[in-house]
Amino acid sequence: MLGQLCRYLRAAGYDTLLANDGQPDRILLQQCHDEGRFFLTQDQLIREHKAARNIALILPQGNTDELAAILGTHFHLDWLDRAFTRCLVDNTPLLAADAVSAARVPPDALRPNEPLTVCPLCERVYWQGSHFKRMHARLARWQAENT
Numbered sequence: 001m002l003g004q005l006c007r008y009l010r011a012a013g014y015d016t017l018l019a020n021d022g023q024p025d026r027i028l029l030q031q032c033h034d035e036g037r038f039f040l041t042q043d044q045l046i047r048e049h050k051a052a053r054n055i056a057l058i059l060p061q062g063n064t065d066e067l068a069a070i071l072g073t074h075f076h077l078d079w080l081d082r083a084f085t086r087c088l089v090d091n092t093p094l095l096a097a098d099a100v101s102a103a104r105v106p107p108d109a110l111r112p113n114e115p116l117t118v119c120p121l122c123e124r125v126y127w128q129g130s131h132f133k134r135m136h137a138r139l140a141r142w143q144a145e146n147t
Helices: 003-011 025-035 044-048 064-075 130-146
Strands: 039-041 056-058
Touching (some): 003 064, 003 130, 044 056, 064 130
């Protein structure tokens, strides 16, 4: 339900997990409690769980921009302060890319002295191409709307 929002939260540098393996809500709520996380959902039935109190935020149906506005206001998010410091795929903090990782990027995709980062878990390399620019523009728009 919230996969795209999760991806943008990661792009903003927030430690964000996506529940997609069919675990029961009670297990997910306990994990959030144990790890000091919030549980974002659009499932109204989550209200029935005592464990959801002070952990679950039930979001309305809406597009990613509308949901980001709600989260930005509710949690006072800074969408740009830690942007692009986590892997969009697996949530791992990114590291500066080494020469081996950098060699995997098409040379025509890079500008001179462009910073490259790499995920130490999945080895995905990140650079400031068109995908980065689109995502950054959206994060900047959300940041401007929150202030």
